[in-house]
Amino acid sequence: MTSNQKSSFLLKSYGYLWLWYIGFGILLGLLSNWFPDLINTEYKQTAIIEMAKSNPLQLFVLACVFAPIVEEMMFRTLINPSHSDLILFICSWFVFLSAPYLPATIHWLIKFGFSMVVLFVLHTMLKQLIPEELTSGIRKTLSQFVTPILIISAILFGLVHISNYVTDFTVNTSLLILVIPQIIAGFMLGWVKRTNTDITWSMGLHFMNNVVPVAIIIFGSSLTNSIASHLHFF
Secondary structure, three states: OOHHHHHHHHHHHHHHHHHHHHHHHHHHHHHHHHOOOOOOOOOOOHHHHHHHHHOHHHHHHHHHHHHHHHHHHHHOOOOOOOHHHHHHHHHHHHHHHHHHHOOOOOOHHHHHHHHHHHHHHHHHHHHHHOOHHHHHHHHHHHHHHHHHHHHHHHHHHHHHHHHHOOOOOOOOHHHHHHOHHHHHHHHHHHHHHHHHOOHHHHHHHHHHHHHHHHHHHHHOHHHHHHHHOOOOOO
16 A cells, blocks of 8 residues: 555544444433433543643643554554564553553653653664564464454453543443443554554554544533543553
8 A cells, every 4th residue: 555545544544433433422322311320420531631621731642642652552563563563562561561650759741751762762672682583473473363353452452441430440331331432443543553554554543533532621621521431541
């Protein structure tokens, strides 16, 4: 595919993604009328909404810069991976798992910058230390299971976002329904990675997917609760 064809596919995927969101919203509205107890109304993305009010710049950086970069490396790099993809997978999970150990008193912007530096340095080091021949077998095996990996990664992507609604990870019917938009997004992001064969394209779609809800949350508080459910936030 040419760059123009990849760009066209990216825009089409973005349009399809919002059609899925709208369809899901309509279906959920109908089901909620028929089954009032289907969704626990106490589940809200409170932390995101409060951040939008107290520090909108932080929300924008985390949701529209950090999340598209790190989450795509975490969840999409095993889909028909290149050598660089596998290294990014290792680096991103290291950054993700080590983030909670950073002191809470450190300014969020310093944490962001530090995480990006660690990601870059670690990727550079591992690329020098791990030859492509060493990952060829893993890449060949993973390339035979592209569709199952895409589906599993989409489901895991959605489950991770349960933390948007609760502080302690738990699973129930209400929470599973609430993260269906994230699972849909995970599938579309994976499909873009698979089709365009480069992680930067799914990062682009992730940014496009997040930037509109973030803008509405920041500038249109009356729509916050309905739009926030579609936001992917790390």
